[in-house]
Amino acid sequence: MTLAWTATEMMTVVSARALRSTDVCFVGIGLPSAACNLARLTHAPDITLIYESGTIATRPSVLPLSIGDGELCDTALTTVSVPEMFRYWLQGGRITVGFLPGAQIDRFANLNTTVIGPYDAPATRLPGSGGAPEIMTHCGEIFVTMKQSRRSFVQKLDFVTTFGHGEGGDHRARLGIRTKGPTRLITDLCVFEPDPETKEMTVTSIHPGVERAEISDATGWPVRFADTVAETAMPTELELATLRDLHTRTRQAHGVGG
Amino acid sequence: MAHIMTLGAAVAAVLQDGDTVAIEGFTHLIPHAAAHEAIRQGRRDLTLVRMTPDIVYDQMIGMGCARKLVFSWGGNPGVGSLHRFRDAIENGWPHRLELEEHAHAAMANAYAAGAANLPFAVFRGYLGVDLPKVNPNIRRVACPFTGEELAAVPALRPDVTIIHALRADRDGNVLIEGILGVQKEAVLAAKRVLVTVEEVVDDLGPRSPNAVVLPTWTVTAIAEVPGGAYPSYAQGYYARDNAFYLGWDKIARDRDTFLAWMKANVLEQGPEVFAAHRARLAVAA
Incomplete structure (x- = not known):
């Protein structure tokens, strides 16, 4: 049979598949939250989901609009304060994987969520750092999820909000960072992984129906493709049905129609 | 010892022009009613401190209360931009806003x-x-x-911290349960503290021995404001009005629409309007 899916659904499904049942995952709002809960509802039932509002091992039946919705606390194993979350749990090294978005990303998966334009006179003021800089350095590894475009996949960031692989190579290690940093960049077109030596984000899997030229056209630097590039497996009927159910329940719960 | 008083008297007693004030809350228990009272009282030149400035700081910035913002993430969570915050930084409206910017961990x-x-x-x-x-x-x-x-x-040492909590007893001891944010730390770091609560009760009621209770002698003033965290929420009392957060985007996008909304819903109203929101969004006890 033929299944139809949107680019966002593809991104969410691929992100969910990257998670394991043994992971302790620091979850961001939006697509990461959908992906983490999709994983929990399909192949990773024992995954521990942590939101920075302090909820540990939460099992929401609908997706939160914000990082601290009551649903997260009601379904959590325990809820700790925000200073405790950042000090004992994140800095304490208890979290295996974090999901981050960005407004801009460069080829070494450094992220900008602060400003477009100069800091003192920005063309667009973005929300800022939030937890991202320390999530990036303290989680065991990081998955980044972003839709690709030349506006967001840029040669040079306007502001380095969050340090990914820096200038590449051993830059993380030189700063004393012992975690892996960005190990996957999941987009609406493909999956990038860091080159083992240079740490440049390199295409390792292309989503069904996507051409290499589309990826290059949507990227502000010359894209590198790995020697062997896989085709991403299509979303399964179970993955799509579970994800759509989750979104339907969420829209109803947030009072914005079914 | 905390003094239990009306919201108007409490804000007038603790908050002055030029103060550094932390109006804290992490999605849960955001003291909207107290912030509205500060706007009505015309406070100016404030240094606003908060990890996650959202709608209340968007409102205070847009109404010209703030000289400076100390923050780590300024957005409408899950929705998008804070348009008054952006207009102040990008265009200096209604006036320039000084920033001291951090990350959450800091x-x-x-x-x-x-x-x-x-x-x-x-x-x-x-x-x-x-x-x-x-x-x-x-x-x-x-x-x-x-x-x-x-x-x-x-270290952050605000002149004033304002939070919303579930309830206080008549001696002024305050109970917080659910998502705690940084409220306990913000209270203990401040010189003066105002807590709005859903209700003042004879006894705080059944709770874990480890529940977060702020003893009365850590708090300056308490005001009973049912629904005072709306459109944020109070665990066990009412749910977050996510539709309002989605709708705020359109209200705040345009200066005139924003000012008209503030006039009709804040300047010409009092804290009593919050009780109806609590009733509408009440959760089963």
């Missing part, structure tokens, strides 16, 4: 340092990023034992 640690009466907070952070280039309050210190370089930021 602010959380800085509140804890303030509560602990330390001069600064130390943590592992800010490696490889640009924020230290634009914020001279982000510095590095060497561990005296290992030599490891760590991040340091000044």
Whole structure:
């Protein structure tokens, strides 16, 4: 049979598949939250989901609009304060994987969520750092999820909000960072992984129906493709049905129609 | 000992022009009614401190209450931009807004340092990023034992912290349950503290021995404002009005629409309007 899916659904499904049942995952709002809960509802039932509002091992039946919705606390194993979350749990090294978005990303998966334009006179003021800089350095590894475009996949960031692989190579290690940093960049077109030596984000899997030229056209630097590039497996009927159910329940719960 | 008083009297008693004020809350228990009262009383030149400035600070900035913002993430969570915050930074409307910008880890640690009466907070952070280039309050210190370089930021010591809590007893002891945010640290770091509560009761009721209770002698003033966290929520009382957060985007996008909304819903109203929201969004006890 033929299944139809949107680019966002593809991104969410691929992100969910990257998670394991043994992971302790620091979850961001939006697509990461959908992906983490999709994983929990399909192949990773024992995954521990942590939101920075302090909820540990939460099992929401609908997706939160914000990082601290009551649903997260009601379904959590325990809820700790925000200073405790950042000090004992994140800095304490208890979290295996974090999901981050960005407004801009460069080829070494450094992220900008602060400003477009100069800091003192920005063309667009973005929300800022939030937890991202320390999530990036303290989680065991990081998955980044972003839709690709030349506006967001840029040669040079306007502001380095969050340090990914820096200038590449051993830059993380030189700063004393012992975690892996960005190990996957999941987009609406493909999956990038860091080159083992240079740490440049390199295409390792292309989503069904996507051409290499589309990826290059949507990227502000010359894209590198790995020697062997896989085709991403299509979303399964179970993955799509579970994800759509989750979104339907969420829209109803947030009072914005079914 | 905390004095239990009306919201108007409580805000007038603790908050003055030029103060550094933390109006804290992490999605849960955001003191909207108290912020509206500060706007009605025409407070000016405030330094607003908050990890996650959202709609209340968008409103205070848009109404010209703020001179400076100390923050780590300024957005409408899950929705998008704070348009009044952006207009102030991008276009200087209604006037220029000075920024002291941090990451969450720094602010959380800085509140804890303030509560602990330390001069600064130390943590592992800010490696490889640009924020230290634009914020001279982000510095590095060497561990005296290992030599490891760590991040340091000044402790947060607000003149005033304002929070919303579930309930207080008649002696002024305050109970918080659910998502706690940085409220306990922000209260213990401040010189003066205003707490709005859903209700004042004879007894705080059944609770864990480890529940977060702020003893009356840590609080300056308490005001009973049912629904006072709306459109945020109060665990066990009412749910978050996510539709309002989605709708705020359109209200705040345009200066005139924003000002008209503030006039009709804040300047010409009082704290009693919050009770109806609580009733509409009530959750089963």
